[in-house]
Amino acid sequence: MSVATRRAQFELDCPAATSDMLSRETAQPLVWSGPKRAEHTIGVGCGQRATYIVIGSQNDSNCFAGGRAIIQQ
Helix, strand or coil: CHHHHHHHHHHCCCCCEEEEEEEEECCCCCCCCCEEEEEEEEEEEEEEEEEEEEEEEEECCCCEEEEEEEEEC
């Protein structure tokens, strides 16, 4: 969640942005013998709302905040 929160704080220009886990799933590996991936949907709010898809390997803590949708308020 911290990856999505930090990205939203920058993109929304709001250091006080907070986040909530909206969903989590386990996705199949990208290659035959690769690790399964964790995919989380994180909602972030601070005057406007945004959702981020955070993807990472289940075997380590490396992850990135991928796509984003902003909902104007």
